[in-house]
Amino acid sequence: MQNFLHTFFDPNVMARYLPDVLSGMMVAIWIGAAVVVAGVTAGLALACLRTYRIAICDVFIICFADIFRALPPLVLILLLYFGLPGVGVRLSGPVVLFVVLSLTLAAFAEEIFWAGFSSIEKGQWEAGISTGLGFGGTLVYVALPQAVRLAIPPLVNRVLAITKMTALGSVIGVLEILSAATTAQSFSGSATPLSLAAIAYLVLFLPLVFAARMFERRREQSLGR
Amino acid sequence: MVSRPMLEIVSLQKCFGDNVILRDINLKVAQGELVFIIGPSGSGKSTMLRCCNRLEEPSGGDVIVDGRNIMSGTRRDLDLMRLKVGMVFQGFHLYPHMSVLNNVTLAQRKAMGRTAEEAKARAMDMLERVGLAHKADAMPAQLSGGQQQRVAIARALALDPLVMLFDEPTSALDPELVGSVLAVMKDLKAKGMTMLVVSHEMGFARETADRVIFMDGGVVVEEGAPDEIFGAPKAERTQAFLSRVTR
Numbered sequence A: 001m002q003n004f005l006h007t008f009f010d011p012n013v014m015a016r017y018l019p020d021v022l023s024g025m026m027v028a029i030w031i032g033a034a035v036v037v038a039g040v041t042a043g044l045a046l047a048c049l050r051t052y053r054i055a056i057c058d059v060f061i062i063c064f065a066d067i068f069r070a071l072p073p074l075v076l077i078l079l080l081y082f083g084l085p086g087v088g089v090r091l092s093g094p095v096v097l098f099v100v101l102s103l104t105l106a107a108f109a110e111e112i113f114w115a116g117f118s119s120i121e122k123g124q125w126e127a128g129i130s131t132g133l134g135f136g137g138t139l140v141y142v143a144l145p146q147a148v149r150l151a152i153p154p155l156v157n158r159v160l161a162i163t164k165m166t167a168l169g170s171v172i173g174v175l176e177i178l179s180a181a182t183t184a185q186s187f188s189g190s191a192t193p194l195s196l197a198a199i200a201y202l203v204l205f206l207p208l209v210f211a212a213r214m215f216e217r218r219r220e221q222s223l224g225r
Numbered sequence B: 001m002v003s004r005p006m007l008e009i010v011s012l013q014k015c016f017g018d019n020v021i022l023r024d025i026n027l028k029v030a031q032g033e034l035v036f037i038i039g040p041s042g043s044g045k046s047t048m049l050r051c052c053n054r055l056e057e058p059s060g061g062d063v064i065v066d067g068r069n070i071m072s073g074t075r076r077d078l079d080l081m082r083l084k085v086g087m088v089f090q091g092f093h094l095y096p097h098m099s100v101l102n103n104v105t106l107a108q109r110k111a112m113g114r115t116a117e118e119a120k121a122r123a124m125d126m127l128e129r130v131g132l133a134h135k136a137d138a139m140p141a142q143l144s145g146g147q148q149q150r151v152a153i154a155r156a157l158a159l160d161p162l163v164m165l166f167d168e169p170t171s172a173l174d175p176e177l178v179g180s181v182l183a184v185m186k187d188l189k190a191k192g193m194t195m196l197v198v199s200h201e202m203g204f205a206r207e208t209a210d211r212v213i214f215m216d217g218g219v220v221v222e223e224g225a226p227d228e229i230f231g232a233p234k235a236e237r238t239q240a241f242l243s244r245v246t247r
Ligand SMILES: Nc1ncnc2c1ncn2[C@@H]1O[C@H](COP(=O)(O)OP(=O)(O)OP(=O)(O)O)[C@@H](O)[C@H]1O
Pocket: B016, B021, B039, B040, B041, B042, B043, B044, B045, B046, B047, B048
């Protein structure tokens, strides 16, 4: 027991590396927040664009969504970080992480929002259009709010899954939680920094998971009436 | 007809691919007239109605509302025309994410440009008229089908339409709820609304319609006063159809 505590929860090591892990947390929060905003916005915009059913746009959007949902983000991260400098483009670690995760989230979000749009009955569009709202007005005031409502539960899960992937930044030197912890682990020879990292992730994500659960429960109640 | 018709359909055609649904429809509806349309399933009644506000794009012919040809003009003209042509669907199609009041004010605010206060006042008047002012804050899912359909009527009326199109407004309703919707339509007619109604409510037609149109095979087969059509139909197809639907 003593040994276990010493390995995973050594107070001296904790005190020594807590600041690093905390600053890693800040980095993860910033990148994660930026990814969520950019990815969800882009995904929603693409899904809206798809409601216009312009053949050439649809092909582009579907290809984008399929490719970025199929590719492991780690592969893209390595490709951009180590490959692009070869053609003279040098992006910093955080930028690469942000770009790749945003694109990945945008691809998933587009499909989730599109599924929302697809399940809105045609009569809703006809009601909006026949009252003079036009296609755009009906999209904004009638279809979009309903699509977003349907999309929220799967979207929250996907957002959680993808923001956790900020940990991938550790392979390209982004000083987020995991890289702060692995660096500390190799300096100190103790697993304690890794425990700190796990705790940091819990502190960050458990409230979000919990909030998602509460939201889902409220939704079920309001649907059950 | 003395005055110019409120709604005029001139050699309207509609095909879906090679499938000719409307061959050559001609119809004039005078101000304040209620024209009732009957015909077998698939005869193109809904399609004709939907062509009257270009929810369905006609393949040929013209539709003239209050002297304006709806087939010409810009997109903006098209949306303005749609304010003037109210449409009520079999399936109500209220917006489920909005209160009854917001269902009725949305297009007033966003398509007509009324202020929130104007729209609300008008909406409350119209809800009053269909007997549902007390449900203004309810959500559509909390209403019965008959109530939902009356809200849908109020939503269309709030836009000050010149013509109202009804596509089987009571077909999705439980029998005991049909009467409330028909009563609202009767009241509308009494107040002088011009109406084009597709329905199977023959009793309502006898009582309220000025004219009955029998459609089949993409044309108007026969038209006349309700007593003529229901009492002594001339065309064989009309006779066959009526004997089927009225037993
Ligand atoms: N969007 C469409 N694409 C292809 N065919 C269509 C479309 N809409 C309608 N049709 C066809 O047009 C014909 C007429 O349809 P419509 O709905 O106008 O008939 P209706 O007289 O209203 O029938 P019902 O009494 O069953 O409502 C039908 O055969 C239908 O299959």
